[in-house]
Amino acid sequence: MAMPDHGTHQDLNRAGPRSSAAYVGSGLLLGLYAAAGAGWIGYEVDRRGADGGDFVRALYDPLVPFTPWAQTPPDWALLAAALVFGGIAVARRRVARGALMFVAVFLVALALRELVGVAASSTYRELLRRSEYGRLLAGFRALGLVVGVATLVAMARAGRRATAPAAHAPWTPSAPTDAPAPPPPSYGPPHPSYGSYGPYGPPPVPPRPAGARAGLTTAGVCLLLSGAVSVAWLIHRLTRPQVFLVGGSPDAGASGFFRDAVDASYSASVPYAFHTLAFALAPCVVAGLLLAGRPAGRGAGLALASVLLYLDGRTLYSLVSDGHLDQYVETTQGTLAVLSTLCTAALSLVTVPALLSAREP
Numbered sequence: 001m002a003m004p005d006h007g008t009h010q011d012l013n014r015a016g017p018r019s020s021a022a023y024v025g026s027g028l029l030l031g032l033y034a035a036a037g038a039g040w041i042g043y044e045v046d047r048r049g050a051d052g053g054d055f056v057r058a059l060y061d062p063l064v065p066f067t068p069w070a071q072t073p074p075d076w077a078l079l080a081a082a083l084v085f086g087g088i089a090v091a092r093r094r095v096a097r098g099a100l101m102f103v104a105v106f107l108v109a110l111a112l113r114e115l116v117g118v119a120a121s122s123t124y125r126e127l128l129r130r131s132e133y134g135r136l137l138a139g140f141r142a143l144g145l146v147v148g149v150a151t152l153v154a155m156a157r158a159g160r161r162a163t164a165p166a167a168h169a170p171w172t173p174s175a176p177t178d179a180p181a182p183p184p185p186s187y188g189p190p191h192p193s194y195g196s197y198g199p200y201g202p203p204p205v206p207p208r209p210a211g212a213r214a215g216l217t218t219a220g221v222c223l224l225l226s227g228a229v230s231v232a233w234l235i236h237r238l239t240r241p242q243v244f245l246v247g248g249s250p251d252a253g254a255s256g257f258f259r260d261a262v263d264a265s266y267s268a269s270v271p272y273a274f275h276t277l278a279f280a281l282a283p284c285v286v287a288g289l290l291l292a293g294r295p296a297g298r299g300a301g302l303a304l305a306s307v308l309l310y311l312d313g314r315t316l317y318s319l320v321s322d323g324h325l326d327q328y329v330e331t332t333q334g335t336l337a338v339l340s341t342l343c344t345a346a347l348s349l350v351t352v353p354a355l356l357s358a359r360e361p
Contacts, residue, residue: 013360015092019158026100026151027089033107033147034083040140041071047133062318073314074275077307078106085303094360098299101155102286106278107148113274114141117264124265159295213293215358219301220290222347222354226308227283229340234280279308298355305351312345 015023045055058064059076071079082103089096114137118125128134237243238254260266260273267273286304289297319325319338328334 013094015094015097015158020092022154022158023089023092023096026154027086027096029147029150030082030086030089030100030103033143034079034086036140036143037071037075037079037082040136041076043136044071060314060317061321062314063322072270072272072275074279074307074311075271077310078103080310081303081307085299094295095299095302097155097159098289098296098301099303100151100299101296102282102300102303104148104151104155107144108152109278110271110274111141111145111148113262113271114138114264116262117266120263121265155296215354216290216293216298219305219351219354219358220287220297222287222351223283223290223301223305224287226344226347226351227280227287229344230280230283233337233340234276279311283308295360298358298360301351302355305348305355309345309348309352312341312348315341316345 041055045052054064058073062073081099085096085099085103089100118128118138128138238257243253243257256266257273258277261277262274264271282304286297286300290301319328319341325338328338
């Protein structure tokens with residue numbers, strides 16, 4: 001007797017047919033944003049009288065005198081993540097979902113920061129209106145808001161319909177009937193008590209590998225430790241007598257730092273305070289997603305760990321390249337700063353392969 005065909009086994013690493021359009025569309029949208037960001041970087045390089053070589057050196061060396069406004073080094077890393085994971089999303093890989101949502105949250109937050117600045121200061125609003133730079137900046141943030149919101153909505157919907165229920169939930173028989181189930185018939189339709197799968201039961205569900213959960217847990221713990229180190233340094237910085245802000249006064253204090261993080265008009269629209277706060281809290285949030293086994297945690301963790309690894313590597317290069325590393329380790333605070341950067345870079349190096357080897361939750 002021929003066995004019934006329950007369909008081919010679903011690839012859990014690839015988006016299903018119903019969510020493919022959301023993955024492809026979101027990947028193309030973030031690719032569009034990355035292209036606009038690349039154009040914005042070229043515009044800033046040209047306005048400052050620099051050249052491509054200056055920007056390339058600034059990518060890995062913080063000591064290069066190249067200070068952009070709208071596109072800071074963390075933004076460069078986010079643009080690269082948008083481009084890479086946007087391409088992965090076009091290939092319909094499910095790991096891209098969390099990464100795209102991670103980048104989209106940053107785009108929406110940066111746009112909202114700009115909106116707060118426009119609403120809070122008439123001077124800043126007039127500055128944006130009168131200058132070509134300000135109008136381009138407003139348009140760029142508006143594009144980020146549209147792309148971010150569209151990506152979050154599309155990926156949230158794709159997460160609810162990406163996988164068939166049989167791939168994640170154990171089979172439960174249909175409600176029993178009054179009559180006991182007869183033996184499997186040799187012809188005719190099956191008895192209603194067998195449910196929708198017929199007398200042969202549901203299709204087999206492949207077991208989850210034992211190492212899948214371990215990889216997510218390892219990455220979650222690493223990001224949690226990295227976030228704890230960043231939060232500790234942030235608290236230390238905010239409790240100092242002077243809190244330095246890029247483009248602002250050195251005595252702004254903790255209140256000035258937090259206002260600058262959410263209000264683009266407070267200092268010079270440079271989102272350094274925003275990124276400092278965001279990349280201190282983001283590891284703790286993503287670690288919670290990984291430890292809870294949330295499907296979006298794997299992609300978000302990969303994107304975050306890659307960005308953090310780039311930023312730490314850039315910092316370490318500056319410590320070594322200027323030839324004054326021995327001066328940093330002469331004091332306790334300097335030694336702790338160097339060791340903390342090495343520690344967080346090592347944690348990111350562990351996080352990335354742990355998540356690459358893990359299976360989709």
